[in-house]
Amino acid sequence: MAQVQPVQPAQPQQHTTVIINQPMRMNPMQPHPLRDWSTGLFGCFEDVGDCLFAWFCPLYYCCVLSSKQGDSCWGPCCVPTWPTVFRSHIRGVHSIQGSICNDCMVTNCCGPLALCQMSRELDNILKGNPRALPLS
Template sequence: LGETMSSFAQVVTAQPTSSAFNRHTGAWKSGVFDCQQDMSIFLCGAWVPCLLGFQVAKDYGESLWSGCFIDCIVAMRTGIRERYKIEGSVCNDCLMTYFCFPCVLCQMARELQSRN
């Protein structure tokens, strides 16, 4: 028991600082309005956004139905940022998704496609 407690104490004393959790190292590989970078994604997002939402949800690892609800899209956008350490905020994710929904959906699809 004494050996276990001493090894546990060593782990606890080496806690990371809070700044280690907040380091963002990148940006989106394409901008929100760079829809012309992939015309198939753009056309799908412009004409059948729910279908593109299904694909984004599938590529992200969520239920396909998550791609149909705007609040789920906001959560997935935030999750993509966190997963790939992309700069931004939840507030920005929310505003961009609500006001530029098809463009944001296309950006997320391009990001997941380029990283998978």
């Protein structure tokens, strides 16, 4: 007769995960890593005419800026916080690092400078400037 041996329960196998690279900080809505603005906040000497336009006619300049993105002029005219919202929108769409808190501080403390920076950013994106292209 054959002897019956008791069945031993299977040992659970242990798995080890090794992380080789740390994950990059990315915008969950964009497949590209976040980048900096292509020009600095105080880069008004790159476009003195636009800078003067933004200082003396900010509402009209906001309408021009809105049209560069393909939006209507109703946003700048009807939404008091439009520059903050638009800056955040540009950051999100074009994978630029920053935060809504930073956008709020920049647009409220340095409004015309922020408008000029957003305009230069959109111009650089439209021209295909390498500084304004997403990182790969």
